[in-house]
Every structure is written in C-alpha cells, then in structure tokens.
Amino acid sequence: MSTSSQTIMTPSLESRLESAARDLGFVAFGIADADAAPHTVKRLAQWLADGCHGDMIWMESRAEQRGSPKGLWPDVQSVISLGMSYAPTEDPMALAQHADIGRISVYAQGADYHDIVKKALKALARWMVTEIPDLQLKLFVDTAPVMEKPLAEAAGLGWQGKHSNLVSRDHGSWLFLGAIYVSVALKPSVAGRDRCGSCDACQRICPTNAFPAPYQVDARRCISYLTIEHDGPIPEELRQGIGNHIYGCDDCLSVCPWNKFAQSAHRHRAFLPRAELSAPELGDILPLDDPSFRQIFAGSPIKRIGRNRMVRNAAIAAGNSGNNSYIPILTQLCGDESAMVADAATWALAQLRRR
Known part of the structure; x- marks a missing residue:
C-alpha cells in the first residue's frame, strides 16, 4: 500500500x-x-x-x-x-x-x-x-x-x-x-x-x-x-x-x-x-485658563499646543459665528496676557459688531 x-x-x-x-x-x-x-x-x-x-x-x-x-x-x-x-x-x-x-x-x-x-x-x-x-x-x-x-x-x-x-x-x-x-x-x-x-x-x-x-x-x-x-x-x-x-x-x-x-x-x-x-462648545473653550486647559485635554495630542493657541482659535471661530453672546468674554480676552489671544479677540469683536 x-x-x-x-x-x-x-x-x-x-x-x-x-x-x-x-x-x-x-x-x-x-x-x-x-x-x-x-x-x-x-x-x-x-x-x-x-x-x-x-x-x-x-x-x-x-x-x-x-x-x-x-x-x-x-x-x-x-x-x-x-x-x-x-x-x-x-x-x-x-x-x-x-x-x-x-x-x-x-x-x-x-x-x-x-x-x-x-x-x-x-x-x-x-x-x-x-x-x-x-x-x-x-x-x-x-x-x-x-x-x-x-x-x-x-x-x-x-x-x-x-x-x-x-x-x-x-x-x-x-x-x-x-x-x-x-x-x-x-x-x-x-x-x-x-x-x-x-x-x-x-x-x-x-x-x-x-x-x-x-x-x-x-x-x-x-x-x-x-x-x-x-x-x-x-x-x-x-x-x-x-x-x-x-x-x-x-x-x-x-x-x-x-x-x-x-x-x-x-x-x-x-x-x-x-x-x-x-x-x-466655543463658550466652554474661550474662558479656559492654563490649568483648566491642561485638565480637559490631558491624554490628548491637543495638549501640546497649549492654552493660548486653543483660545486664539476659539476666538476666531467665535468671530465667525455671528453670535453676539460671545461679546462679553471676547471683550475680556482683549486684555489677555497672550498677545495672539488678545489680537484674535479684538478681531472677533470687530466681526461680530460689523454684523
């Protein structure tokens, strides 16, 4: 066989x-x-x-x-x-x-x-x-x-x-x-x-x-x-x-x-x-200080850009939103210690007031 x-x-x-x-x-x-x-x-x-x-x-x-x-x-x-x-x-x-x-x-x-x-x-x-x-x-x-x-x-x-x-x-x-x-x-x-x-x-x-x-x-x-x-x-x-x-x-x-x-x-x-x-929501991002930013974005790649860039970005988005409810917080951010945040907030206010 x-x-x-x-x-x-x-x-x-x-x-x-x-x-x-x-x-x-x-x-x-x-x-x-x-x-x-x-x-x-x-x-x-x-x-x-x-x-x-x-x-x-x-x-x-x-x-x-x-x-x-x-x-x-x-x-x-x-x-x-x-x-x-x-x-x-x-x-x-x-x-x-x-x-x-x-x-x-x-x-x-x-x-x-x-x-x-x-x-x-x-x-x-x-x-x-x-x-x-x-x-x-x-x-x-x-x-x-x-x-x-x-x-x-x-x-x-x-x-x-x-x-x-x-x-x-x-x-x-x-x-x-x-x-x-x-x-x-x-x-x-x-x-x-x-x-x-x-x-x-x-x-x-x-x-x-x-x-x-x-x-x-x-x-x-x-x-x-x-x-x-x-x-x-x-x-x-x-x-x-x-x-x-x-x-x-x-x-x-x-x-x-x-x-x-x-x-x-x-x-x-x-x-x-x-x-x-x-x-x-933009309204939750705009008021962030550095400690609260770090707490929210811990464990995320977002953390590396830091609070200032994130709030700058949110301010520009607020300026594009057409929503006047952001005017108080943007007014406050116009005096922010970060020059780029203050610049973005000033621009955003101008956009909202123009509309």
Whole structure:
C-alpha cells in the first residue's frame, strides 16, 4: 500500500510578521526597500525651497535625514510600514453648520495616537527580535525625520492623494502611520498605485485654498498648520476661511470618495472620541485658563499646543459665528496676557459688531 507524502508549507517570515502586526491592532501592513521612494528627496527640497513649510523649521533643519531612510540610518535595508485605523462614525463635515461648536480634527478626539501606535510598534519589535537573530531596528511614529506617507505608498498601503495625505482603498484617509526600519532585507510588497483619477474634490473643498496644485499643499494656508503648528497671530485674510475649526481640519479628507470604504468598525478602540472633544462648545473653550486647559485635554495630542493657541482659535471661530453672546468674554480676552489671544479677540469683536 503506497502512501503519498504531503508537503507542509511553512509561512514566510513576512506573512508571520503581518499576522503579528494585525494581532496588535494594525489594519494595514507593507514592506518597502529602504531606497524605494527616491523621488521624495527632490520633492521635499522643492517644497522647502518654496517656503511651504512655514514655521516648521525642523522640516528644513533635518531635510537630509528626512529625504531618505538611509539618510537617517545608513544600516537600514527595509522599511515596515503600518497603519492603524481611526475611521470616524459620523461625517466630520456635519459640524460645519453648527457655528457655536468648535470642530476638532477626528484624529485628536480620542487617546494620543503617539502613545497607542508606539506601544504596538514596540510589541511588534520585540516579536521580531525573537524571530531574527542579530536584528537591529528603529521604530518611528511621527516623532523623527521620517517621510511616512511616501514610504507607506512604496509599501503598498495606499497612495498619496491630491491632498498629499495617504489614501487606502480599504481604510480611506483615516490611518495613523508608523514605521519600523530594520537592518535585514525583507521581501517588499507591491507598491501602491495612484487612483485619484480626475477627482479634485479635496482641492475644491479647502476653505483657505491651501493647494496651489494637485499633490501640493502650502502649509502656510492650511487650517491644520494654522491652528496647531503656527504660534502667533493667524493672517487676517485666512481667518474667515477657518470657520469653526479650532484644532486641525478634516475637510479635504472627508470629501474623498474612497472614504466610503472606510469602516469605523476597524477603528482601534483607543481612538473612540471622548465626549468633551467630539463637539465642544466655543463658550466652554474661550474662558479656559492654563490649568483648566491642561485638565480637559490631558491624554490628548491637543495638549501640546497649549492654552493660548486653543483660545486664539476659539476666538476666531467665535468671530465667525455671528453670535453676539460671545461679546462679553471676547471683550475680556482683549486684555489677555497672550498677545495672539488678545489680537484674535479684538478681531472677533470687530466681526461680530460689523454684523
């Protein structure tokens, strides 16, 4: 009686690595060669030369390291790119019609993504060290000169859309990105392919015209930059366009047609929105002092911008609201110790009185 032998296929290191990543909460996974995005260097240099980075001086000071993985770490052979979903349940654009509500970007309504993603990256790194002898690695989540989006595209997680953010066929624009640089060569994934086509919805929706051309963003006009990174008075010609945004902006992401495939069920539970951050009233934000600001926004990425920027943003939103009930608190803020808060409050008062 003859017996037939059956070959047992051992899963590859790459497939086991992906399985481990998904067990840790990552919904997107891919691998790219360290030199898979050479166009990044030229694009970054031109963007910086045009001054589109605004006050983000760190983008310029570490441009050589940011331009390519080997510029940051010469020993890197492969880049593991990972994405964690924060897909919202509600349409972020719905609050645009509620002038007395401050709009906070979806990514900042839950726990600080730096902490959540980094914890998962460290756990995955520990798994890799036990699997690959003599492995060296470095992990990053928005805290080092790493071009996460071009690398994620090269690793097949999606493509950089016309708004410059990553777009995934499965998760839309709602992905937190992390990266692990490793000192071994892994089998690369198939790179992402641009699927924007003729759509320009993200370009047309921008209230401050921050896109000089498709695939280009001028941070100096971007609401996310102005309300988060910019420390000083916001240019007056851009203030009406800010509307009721008080921290970041999701407009160009929200209108992307690919978001219809993004399911909030895939969202990591840590990013469920906190009630006080999903739809805060301007009247609750404007009177904040520093201790109360820190208390409310503890554990949130919002905390890093500080009380002054947040109240500045809320004052501008109040000026755009048309609601005269803000006049007393704005009058008080005109004498605020922070010059940029006082400036925003003075402008807002003028807007309300004019109306």
